[in-house]
Amino acid sequence: MDTFDTFIVAVGVALVLVGLYLFISGKQGDGSRNSNVEGFGIKINVSNPSIILVVIGIGLILLPKFLPNAPDLNPYIPPDPIDGPGPGPEPITPVQPTVYYPEGDWYLVGYTQNGVDISMAVEANATFSAKSSNGVSWRMEFVATDMWGNMSQYFYSGTISHADEGYYFTIKQTNDPSIPSEVRSPLVMNLEDNGQLHLEYAIGVNNIIIHWMKLN
Numbered sequence: 001m002d003t004f005d006t007f008i009v010a011v012g013v014a015l016v017l018v019g020l021y022l023f024i025s026g027k028q029g030d031g032s033r034n035s036n037v038e039g040f041g042i043k044i045n046v047s048n049p050s051i052i053l054v055v056i057g058i059g060l061i062l063l064p065k066f067l068p069n070a071p072d073l074n075p076y077i078p079p080d081p082i083d084g085p086g087p088g089p090e091p092i093t094p095v096q097p098t099v100y101y102p103e104g105d106w107y108l109v110g111y112t113q114n115g116v117d118i119s120m121a122v123e124a125n126a127t128f129s130a131k132s133s134n135g136v137s138w139r140m141e142f143v144a145t146d147m148w149g150n151m152s153q154y155f156y157s158g159t160i161s162h163a164d165e166g167y168y169f170t171i172k173q174t175n176d177p178s179i180p181s182e183v184r185s186p187l188v189m190n191l192e193d194n195g196q197l198h199l200e201y202a203i204g205v206n207n208i209i210i211h212w213m214k215l216n
Helices: 005-025 052-068
Strands: 035-039 042-046 103-115 122-132 134-143 153-165 166-174 183-191 198-201 208-212
Touching: 005 052, 035 208
Parallel strands: none
Antiparallel strands: 035 042, 103 122, 103 208, 122 134, 134 153, 153 166, 166 183, 183 198, 198 208
């Protein structure tokens, strides 16, 4: 309902209230004399003119219901449909982890066994070669000197592989009687900022950390 309709209804209510007031208070013409009302060439004999006010007021109250609604000045117009499906979200490409394998010849610069640094008593070199999709082959040769100056030489060979988001250290051959062949152990391997190759693994009851530096 707009402002004009509200105004019409308010006038109708006012006329109804005035008519009822005149009717109840008995303010009407002489009862012996009829009141003639003429409109559009039609004469109506009304004994109480207040009824006319009530009828007109009721008509004004009902008038907005019969009037057509005003057009919407800002109608909503839906956008035209776009042919075909939308571009949709871009596919997410999973980030593949970077797998590093050492290559070439390296020499020992640090050796720790079960938390004890024994680098001064061990000399060693390592060669990493035959890199493939399954990993890299390696061979390590160690010379250990005990407290009496006795020297022992050991060699180890095997592979380093990557699976299940981690590295594995496998010994396939060795002359060390304390280590059986085909020993496979999880490996922590990374190339440190100073160029040293960090290898950390467990063989039996020994936890070993070795650092290698590459030969030029």
